Every structure is written in C-alpha cells, then in structure tokens.
Amino acid sequence: MTNTIITNIRERNYTIGIVGLGYVGLPLLWTFHEQGFRVVGIDIDAAKIEAFRIGTSYIKHFPAEQMQKLAQSDRCRATNDFSIVSDVDAIIMCVPTPLNLHREPDMSYIVNTTHAIAPHLKAGQLIVLESTTYPGTTDEIIRPICEEKSGLKSGVDLFFAFSPEREDPGNPNFGTATIPKVIGGDGEAALEITDVLYSSAIVKTVRVSNPKTAEAVKLLENIFRSVNIALVNELKLVFHAMGIDVHEVIEAAKTKPFGFMAFYPGPGLGGHCIPIDPFYLTWKAREYGLHTRFIELAGEVNTAMPQFVVRRTIEALNDKKKCMNGSKILCVGLAYKPDVDDMRESPTFVVMDLLEAEKAHVDYYDPFIPVIPPTREHGKWTGKKSVAWSPDVIASYDAVVIVTNHKIVNYRELMEWNDTIIDTRNALNNLPAREHQVWKA
Ligand SMILES: NC(=O)c1ccc[n+]([C@@H]2O[C@H](COP(=O)([O-])OP(=O)(O)OC[C@H]3O[C@@H](n4cnc5c(N)ncnc54)[C@H](O)[C@@H]3O)[C@@H](O)[C@H]2O)c1
Missing domain, CATH: 3.40.50.720 (NAD(P)-binding Rossmann-like Domain)
Incomplete structure (x- = not known):
C-alpha cells in the first residue's frame, strides 16, 4: 500500500484536505496547490468558505490574486462539510490550540476536529497534525479516536504523523515552502509517506523518531524564544535603573x-x-x-x-x-x-x-x-x-x-x-x- 500511495503523491494523483484555513492552513493549502495537488479546504467558519468561493483574501499578507486563483481552480474547493474527508487522501489539521481560562491547554479544537473526520476515514489515508501542542497529542488523542471510530489500524491502513508549523506571518524572507519541515511519523510507513508528501512542496524535511519528538521540537523552539525574550526584558529593567540603554x-x-x-x-x-x-x-x-x-x-x-x-x-x-x-x-x-x-x-x-x-x-x-x-x-x-x-x-x-x-x-x-x-x-x-x-x- 505504501508504494502505491507514494506513486500517487509523485504523480499528483493525490488530494490533500486541510482542516482549519487560518494563518497556517491557508498558506499551506496554497503551497500544495502550487505543486499540482488537488486541495480541499475544510473550516467551520462559513465566512472563510465564502471567501474561497468569491476569491477574496481574509489575511493581510495572503495576496488577493492568490485567493482568486484558488477560487477559479478546478483543483481547489472549500467546504464546511466533513463528509468530504472520504474523498481525500491526506488530512492535515491546522486548528487553534489556545489556553483555557485556567491557562491549561484547550484541546477542544483538536478533539472536535478529530471526532468530525473520524467517521469518514478510509484505508490508506494519512492524518497529520500541524497545530502546536504537548508531546503525546497525536498518540494519545488523535490516533485512538480515529482508530476506534473507523475500525482502521495505524501503520496498517491509516498513517499518522505530526509536523509542526513554523510559519512566521509577514516574514518577507521565509514562507511555508521555504521553511524546513520537521516530521515525526507513527511508524516507518507513516514517516515515509509524510516525507514524500512534504518534500514535494517544501524545501527540506527533517525526520525525527516519532510524533511526540516532533511535538517537542516545536515547543523547544517557542520556549527558547519566550525565555530569551524574558531575559532581555529583565535586563532592560536593570539597565534602565543604571542609566544604560x-x-x-x-x-x-x-x-x-x-x-x-x-x-x-x-x-x-x-x-x-x-x-x-x-x-x-x-x-x-x-x-x-x-x-x-x-x-x-x-x-x-x-x-x-x-x-x-x-x-x-x-x-x-x-x-x-x-x-x-x-x-x-x-x-x-x-x-x-x-x-x-x-x-x-x-x-x-x-x-x-x-x-x-x-x-x-x-x-x-x-x-x-x-x-x-x-x-x-x-x-x-x-x-x-x-x-x-x-x-x-x-x-x-x-x-x-x-x-x-x-x-x-x-x-x-x-x-x-x-x-x-x-x-x-x-x-x-x-x-x-x-x-x-x-x-x-
Ligand atoms: N499563526 C502562526 O503564526 C502560527 C505559527 C506556527 C504555529 N501555529 C499553530 O498553528 C495552529 C493554527 O494556528 P492559526 O494561526 O492558523 O489559527 P487560526 O485561528 O488563524 O486558524 C484556525 C482555523 O481553524 C478553524 N477551525 C476551528 N475549529 C475547527 C474545526 N473543529 N474544524 C474545522 N476548522 C476549525 C477556524 O475557523 C480557523 O479558520 C495553532 O496550533 C497555532 O499554535 C500558528
């Protein structure tokens, strides 16, 4: 099965469903579309689906011309109907991961999306999570829900992976296609399929052992920023008191x-x-x-x-x-x-x-x-x-x-x-x- 999937990806006989068409999902959909894939955007926000239909951009740095191209393309469609999942080959989730009022992970978007796609899954599909999250999310939430609801088995007839999104909106030097993509698959076959898929649209892939390692990579990157920004913020106060800029x-x-x-x-x-x-x-x-x-x-x-x-x-x-x-x-x-x-x-x-x-x-x-x-x-x-x-x-x-x-x-x-x-x-x-x-x- 893996070889057939890989051949289909290489021949662009492959449809990618992107769930969540926000700052991350929209440029990702565009990137795959540009490489000749059929793409399907899925979002619960009716305004975004309408924007796809009429070809207007709803993100400042995503050009209106690209939205018009998507609207006119016979390789692109957008919907809020999750039954479309049965027509795609890969599902990539780019839904929000905020904190709740107690500053704990709000997993409801990931859980709801997984429940929405699970009844429509079929053998051979790849499911990738891109949302930033804690290590273990793919293994502990996504895979069990999908396996239980579909009766399909990871590594046999379903393939799971995590690939963190590193998008930096507004950065003129790097876009989705030019930022190396870390990938962690649940097993060799999932890793191989994910690698072939992302390599066909993105400059470089970086393989890691499993989904939870890939989930940890993204957290390291952002914790590194948070801690270093805090350090200079603290030094700013100290230096300010000393009359130093x-x-x-x-x-x-x-x-x-x-x-x-x-x-x-x-x-x-x-x-x-x-x-x-x-x-x-x-x-x-x-x-x-x-x-x-x-x-x-x-x-x-x-x-x-x-x-x-x-x-x-x-x-x-x-x-x-x-x-x-x-x-x-x-x-x-x-x-x-x-x-x-x-x-x-x-x-x-x-x-x-x-x-x-x-x-x-x-x-x-x-x-x-x-x-x-x-x-x-x-x-x-x-x-x-x-x-x-x-x-x-x-x-x-x-x-x-x-x-x-x-x-x-x-x-x-x-x-x-x-x-x-x-x-x-x-x-x-x-x-x-x-x-x-x-x-x-
Ligand atoms: N924005 C960034 O710069 C950035 C960078 C790296 C990683 N990320 C991560 O990527 C993920 C997505 O972030 P974003 O900025 O694109 O968020 P966003 O809010 O811009 O977009 C999320 C989209 O998901 C849709 N959605 C919510 N629930 C849904 C559901 N159940 N089914 C279908 N669609 C649903 C929303 O309507 C929205 O269009 C988050 O985990 C975020 O942390 C974001």
Whole structure:
C-alpha cells in the first residue's frame, strides 16, 4: 500500500484536505496547490468558505490574486462539510490550540476536529497534525479516536504523523515552502509517506523518531524564544535603573560572531504562539511530577512588562506636569508584532486596560486594524476604531505609546506632531528627538 500511495503523491494523483484555513492552513493549502495537488479546504467558519468561493483574501499578507486563483481552480474547493474527508487522501489539521481560562491547554479544537473526520476515514489515508501542542497529542488523542471510530489500524491502513508549523506571518524572507519541515511519523510507513508528501512542496524535511519528538521540537523552539525574550526584558529593567540603554548593549553584543543571539525587549509577549505554547509543556510535565521553572519565570517576567510601560507613561506625563487621571493616551500599533494584522494576545490590549484602569482615556492607531473585531479576552474593546493619522488628531493626545513598530507608520510625522512619546520598541532610535520628547520603555 505504501508504494502505491507514494506513486500517487509523485504523480499528483493525490488530494490533500486541510482542516482549519487560518494563518497556517491557508498558506499551506496554497503551497500544495502550487505543486499540482488537488486541495480541499475544510473550516467551520462559513465566512472563510465564502471567501474561497468569491476569491477574496481574509489575511493581510495572503495576496488577493492568490485567493482568486484558488477560487477559479478546478483543483481547489472549500467546504464546511466533513463528509468530504472520504474523498481525500491526506488530512492535515491546522486548528487553534489556545489556553483555557485556567491557562491549561484547550484541546477542544483538536478533539472536535478529530471526532468530525473520524467517521469518514478510509484505508490508506494519512492524518497529520500541524497545530502546536504537548508531546503525546497525536498518540494519545488523535490516533485512538480515529482508530476506534473507523475500525482502521495505524501503520496498517491509516498513517499518522505530526509536523509542526513554523510559519512566521509577514516574514518577507521565509514562507511555508521555504521553511524546513520537521516530521515525526507513527511508524516507518507513516514517516515515509509524510516525507514524500512534504518534500514535494517544501524545501527540506527533517525526520525525527516519532510524533511526540516532533511535538517537542516545536515547543523547544517557542520556549527558547519566550525565555530569551524574558531575559532581555529583565535586563532592560536593570539597565534602565543604571542609566544604560539596553538596545545599545544588544547592538554591541551582537557583533560577537559566535555564542550570542540577539533578542529584543518589548512591551510584553503577544501572538498565538510564544505566550501560550510553553504552557502546554508545563501542563504535560505535571503528569510526570515535574515543574518547568524556566517557563514559569519567563511567563512571569514577560507578563509584567506592560506595567513598566504604564509606569514610564506616568513618568512622562509627570515630566509635563500632567497626571494620568483624565489624560488622553494614544497607543500606536494594536497587532502583536510589526507589519501584520493579527492582534491575538497582543500586549497592546493589556497596556490599554492598565492605562484605562489609571483613569486615562485610551485610543489606538493601527493602519492594519481599522476596527477591533470580537476577541475572546478583550471583548470590551470590540468595535473601537483606529483614530485617523493626521496632525490635529495626533497632537490632541497628552502622550503617545508606541507599542508595535509597524514599518508603514511615519515616525518622523509622529515626532513632529506630538511631544510626549513612550517608545517600547526603539522605533525612534535613529530619529532626532526634541528635549523631553521620548521616553524609552
Ligand atoms: N499563526 C502562526 O503564526 C502560527 C505559527 C506556527 C504555529 N501555529 C499553530 O498553528 C495552529 C493554527 O494556528 P492559526 O494561526 O492558523 O489559527 P487560526 O485561528 O488563524 O486558524 C484556525 C482555523 O481553524 C478553524 N477551525 C476551528 N475549529 C475547527 C474545526 N473543529 N474544524 C474545522 N476548522 C476549525 C477556524 O475557523 C480557523 O479558520 C495553532 O496550533 C497555532 O499554535 C500558528
């Protein structure tokens, strides 16, 4: 059976179903489609299925022309009907893996998706999970549900693998097809099929022993970032107290050609990955009676950063003989990182909440997010609109906090139009500031 499957992949006589058409699933579907595969997008969000039908993009960095090409292609379709699973050869799951209110893994998306596909499975299919998750998810959740509901057996007539998504939305240098793909299969046949499939669309594959090792790889990558960002955030506070600019220190340190990697401080962590994924391991480690102290400490340091931003804003206002109570504060950048429209877990929300708790009137400016859509945790800001970028509007604020440094923002204009700016991203580093105009935070 394995040889036939591999031949079908090589001859592009193969259909790939992508479940979850978000930031990860949509570019992945595009990548396979570009390599000549038949693709089927499956999502519970009716708006996304409609976008496929009419050919409009719903992700800023995913070009509308590509969406139109997909809409017109006879090798692409999208649906919310899971019975289509019986028509595909591979199912790749790219559904969300958030934390619940107790900051524990919310596995409901993976569990629901698995239950939805399981009744439609047939012999010979490959099932790959790409969502970031704790080691053991493929073996302990996906495989048992699929095997039980379908009566098929892993390694015999069903093949399971985990392959972590390493997408970096908005990164101009790397896209889905050019980022090496780690793969861990449940057995040799699953590994071989997964490798042939991904190799046909992605620059390089990296085989590891099994799905749980692949699941651990992704967590290592994100924990590494979280811990190192926490380290520079902590050093920022210490150096600030000593009158040393942490950014100047990092720029000089990174001239060392080995043994150092630059990480940059900021207003706190954001996004769907770095603030969340490490705690998947924390939760799983408890099952083994182990504590993940680095992860917890990094979380503590990183989540305290918005408070430092607010303290610096108070200091800036004080310097201007103003108080926070009743002040008008503008936050620039709502997205969690530059040049994207993704505001999940953005620290800007926390900064806005804290400023408002200090009785400031808070607005935001983000060229990529004209109005705040409904969010799970920051519902009170839903419907709020970005202010206009004009001299009168920007000058009307008592202080402006740069929380996210989008490249498209004209920082020269900002400095001409407002004289109290709190810069959490070193965005104004190369611009001449007036006296008492910029507070680094
Ligand atoms: N966004 C990133 O940069 C990134 C990078 C690496 C890894 N990841 C991981 O990839 C996974 C997906 O992230 P994302 O950013 O693409 O999320 P997303 O929210 O952009 O997209 C998820 C999609 O899944 C759909 N969905 C939810 N439940 C479903 C179900 N039961 N059946 C079918 N569709 C369902 C949603 O409607 C949505 O369209 C997560 O585990 C995330 O941690 C994301």
